[in-house]
Amino acid sequence: MGARAWVVNLIMMSVLLAFPRDQRAQGGAPAVQPRANPSQMLAIVVNRSNPIDNLSFTELRKIFLGERNHWPNGHRIAVAMLDYGQPERRIVLRQIYRMDEKGYEDYVLGGMFRGDVFVAPKTLASPKILRKFVFNAPGAIGYLRGSDVDETVKVVRIDGLRPGDKGYRFQIDEPAVSKDSE
Amino acid sequence: MASALKKRRVIPAFKQLTQHSWFARGMSRHLSMILLFLLLLGEACVALFVMRDLGRSYANVEKMYNGSVQGLLRIGDMQYDAQETRRSTLYALTTSDGNLQVTYADQSRDADRGVTQGIAQYLAEARTPQEIRAGQQLAKDWSDYLKVRDEVLGLILEGSAKEAVQLDLNSGVSEFERVRHDLNGVKQSYDAQALQQLATVAELSRSSMARLTGALVFGLVLGMTAIWAIQRSRVRSAMQLAKLQMDFVASVSHELRTPLTAIMTAGENIRDGLAFNPDRLFEQGSVITDQAHELMELVDQVLQFSATREAKLAHALRELQVNEVLEDALRSTGGLVEQAGFSVEVRIEPDLPPIIADLSLLSQCLQNLIVNAIKYSSGKHWIGIFARLDAQQNAISISVQDQGIGIDTEELSRIFEPFYRSPQVVAARIHGTGLGLSIAKRTAEVFGGDLTVSTEVGVGSIFTVHLPIGKDVPAEGLGRLGDVRGARV
Numbered sequence: 180m181g182a183r184a185w186v187v188n189l190i191m192m193s194v195l196l197a198f199p200r201d202q203r204a205q206g207g208a209p210a211v212q213p214r215a216n217p218s219q220m221l222a223i224v225v226n227r228s229n230p231i232d233n234l235s236f237t238e239l240r241k242i243f244l245g246e247r248n249h250w251p252n253g254h255r256i257a258v259a260m261l262d263y264g265q266p267e268r269r270i271v272l273r274q275i276y277r278m279d280e281k282g283y284e285d286y287v288l289g290g291m292f293r294g295d296v297f298v299a300p301k302t303l304a305s306p307k308i309l310r311k312f313v314f315n316a317p318g319a320i321g322y323l324r325g326s327d328v329d330e331t332v333k334v335v336r337i338d339g340l341r342p343g344d345k346g347y348r349f350q351i352d353e354p355a356v357s358k359d360s361e
Numbered sequence: 362m363a364s365a366l367k368k369r370r371v372i373p374a375f376k377q378l379t380q381h382s383w384f385a386r387g388m389s390r391h392l393s394m395i396l397l398f399l400l401l402l403g404e405a406c407v408a409l410f411v412m413r414d415l416g417r418s419y420a421n422v423e424k425m426y427n428g429s430v431q432g433l434l435r436i437g438d439m440q441y442d443a444q445e446t447r448r449s450t451l452y453a454l455t456t457s458d459g460n461l462q463v464t465y466a467d468q469s470r471d472a473d474r475g476v477t478q479g480i481a482q483y484l485a486e487a488r489t490p491q492e493i494r495a496g497q498q499l500a501k502d503w504s505d506y507l508k509v510r511d512e513v514l515g516l517i518l519e520g521s522a523k524e525a526v527q528l529d530l531n532s533g534v535s536e537f538e539r540v541r542h543d544l545n546g547v548k549q550s551y552d553a554q555a556l557q558q559l560a561t562v563a564e565l566s567r568s569s570m571a572r573l574t575g576a577l578v579f580g581l582v583l584g585m586t587a588i589w590a591i592q593r594s595r596v597r598s599a600m601q602l603a604k605l606q607m608d609f610v611a612s613v614s615h616e617l618r619t620p621l622t623a624i625m626t627a628g629e630n631i632r633d634g635l636a637f638n639p640d641r642l643f644e645q646g647s648v649i650t651d652q653a654h655e656l657m658e659l660v661d662q663v664l665q666f667s668a669t670r671e672a673k674l675a676h677a678l679r680e681l682q683v684n685e686v687l688e689d690a691l692r693s694t695g696g697l698v699e700q701a702g703f704s705v706e707v708r709i710e711p712d713l714p715p716i717i718a719d720l721s722l723l724s725q726c727l728q729n730l731i732v733n734a735i736k737y738s739s740g741k742h743w744i745g746i747f748a749r750l751d752a753q754q755n756a757i758s759i760s761v762q763d764q765g766i767g768i769d770t771e772e773l774s775r776i777f778e779p780f781y782r783s784p785q786v787v788a789a790r791i792h793g794t795g796l797g798l799s800i801a802k803r804t805a806e807v808f809g810g811d812l813t814v815s816t817e818v819g820v821g822s823i824f825t826v827h828l829p830i831g832k833d834v835p836a837e838g839l840g841r842l843g844d845v846r847g848a849r850v
Contacts, residue, residue, distance in 0.1 A: 226515075254515075254519065255519045255520070255521055256519075257518060257519040257520055259459070298519070298520040301459035301518075301520075302459065303459050303460055303463065304460045308459075308460055308463045308464075311463045311466065311467060312459060312462075312463045312518055315463065315466045315511075315514050315515060315518050316514075316515050316518035316519050317515045317519070318515070318519045319518065319519065
């Protein structure tokens with residue numbers, strides 16, 4: 180590689196460092212960052228009687244992994260998962276569990292076998308059923324696409340952010356499965 | 362005499378007309394029929410009203426009863442929904458499938474909404490304090506149960522089945538029992554209410570039917586009584602008429618026999634040569650003519666009565682002065698009065714207005730009264746004839762007063778009946794046909810007037826002809842007179 184090639188590489192790296200990836204996707208021009216659509220965000224929901232309003236991502240991860248079993252009000256935590264193939268489930272597996280389906284199954288089965296996980300997450304067929312589950316179970320926690328959230332459940336802030344806030348973690352890239360999306 | 366008659370009873374001619382004349386009897390029958398018809402009509406109306414009231418009250422109570430039945434049905438639905446609420450909750454225990462658990466939870470919540478709405482409706486319709494208390498208790502117990510149910514559902518969904526069962530056994534069962542008990546209480550209340558309303562319906566129906574039956578029976582009895590009375594009246598009228606006709610025949614026969622006997626005797630005397638000289642012959646001839654004259658008068662009276670009955674009297678109406686009529690009547694009866702040795706006192710109020718009548722007929726009417734006064738005297742040979750103006754009635758009153766035997770109170774109602782002769786008169790062998798007063802009264806009525814009597818037994822009688830003054834004579838009453846005139850009593 181000659182000196183000329185080193186110069187070109189340096190310029191390109193400078194450009195990459197100066198502009199974020201999404202700005203680069205828009206042609207590389209610097210612009211005001213748009214606010215994300217909340218309906219396309221993944222909301223973490225709990226029962227309305229649950230006093231928790233905010234969770235850190237670390238706490239959330241512990242809850243979903245079954246490392247934490249009870250809420251501060253004493254209710255047992257019941258994790259609700261959507262059925263296989265749902266985009267929301269894939270986001271949760273990827274971002275919270277940081278596992279694929281196989282890894283998740285192995286983790287749950289192994290955890291129950293070892294006694295690390297007391298109650299396996301409930302697998303529910305649709306967002307509607309999941310919403311009703313959260314509504315009926317005081318200790319339930321689950322996730323819903325923003326457009327599936329209604330007043331029967333409470334949305335929990337994650338690291339102080341609500342769906343749609345800048346920096347909110349869980350964004351859904353795929354459209355909802357037509358199975359039961361309200 | 363006038364003071365002596367102070368206490369005498371005055372019988373209004375109208376009363377006699379309505380009670381005892383042939384016309385009145387006929388009218389009475391018609392009146393009875395009309396009354397009977399009106400009675401039946403009234404009964405029918407009463408029956409209709411009773412039936413209408415019965416229908417209304419029945420519909421009203423039926424509506425109330427339907428309310429109870431609806432209430433019972435609603436309670437039945439609430440009982441079912443309450444059971445469904447609990448059943449669905451317990452079903453959720455039987456599975457670990459979260460989807461099914463949520464479905465059961467949904468079913469339980471749907472069912473509990475039905476119960477909650479039913480309780481609210483019951484409370485809204487509750488009227489009595491007892492119902493309100495029962496409703497409030499039910500609402501409280503149901504709310505308590507739902508709290509437990511929610512907790513149980515929550516535990517089931519959270520995967521704590523053991524705790525859910527424990528909670529249900531500890532609290533859910535007892536709370537639900539209370540709800541069931543409350544619902545049973547409300548149901549029994551509705552049952553009792555429905556039974557009471559049924560009893561009320563039955564009682565109302567019974568009493569209405571009793572009233573209706575009573576009204577119908579009363580009407581039937583009354584109707585039958587009226588029919589019986591009408592028939593009885595007809596039979597009695599027919600019997601009385603037959604008796605009167607028999608009496609009339611007997612009386613006329615007797616009246617005919619007396620002059621005929623005299624005529625026959627005189628004729629036999631002439632035939633047998635007993636009237637051997639002209640004086641005796643004149644005497645027997647006079648007997649024959651006198652008795653024949655009496656026969657003629659008797660026949661005239663019968664014909665006149667017949668004419669008055671059929672309203673065929675001929676008339677020559679004109680303005681008449683009262684003294685003119687009285688002079689005619691006195692002239693016609695003068696011989697009889699003189700022969701009987703009676704004195705007649707006549708007093709006519711001055712300046713009396715004229716009357717419109719037929720002189721002959723009105724004179725005949727007064728003659729009948731004068732002859733009766735002579736016939737029924739009791740030894741006092743006096744007759745008073747008074748004419749005066751009755752300003753109140755706008756009529757002229759002509760009274761014929763005697764000091765005779767008088768008329769018994771019981772007889773007063775019948776003396777104007779044709780052919781009627783009182784038993785006392787018959788027993789005293791006072792001859793007559795019983796037609797004089799009837800003819801006189803009918804004659805007065807033809808001229809728009811009336812004939813009344815006041816009397817006292819042993820003191821005497823006053824017969825008064827009331828005649829409207831000239832301008833008040835009814836035109837329709839003047840055309841009923843027929844062909845018979847000149848009758849004599």
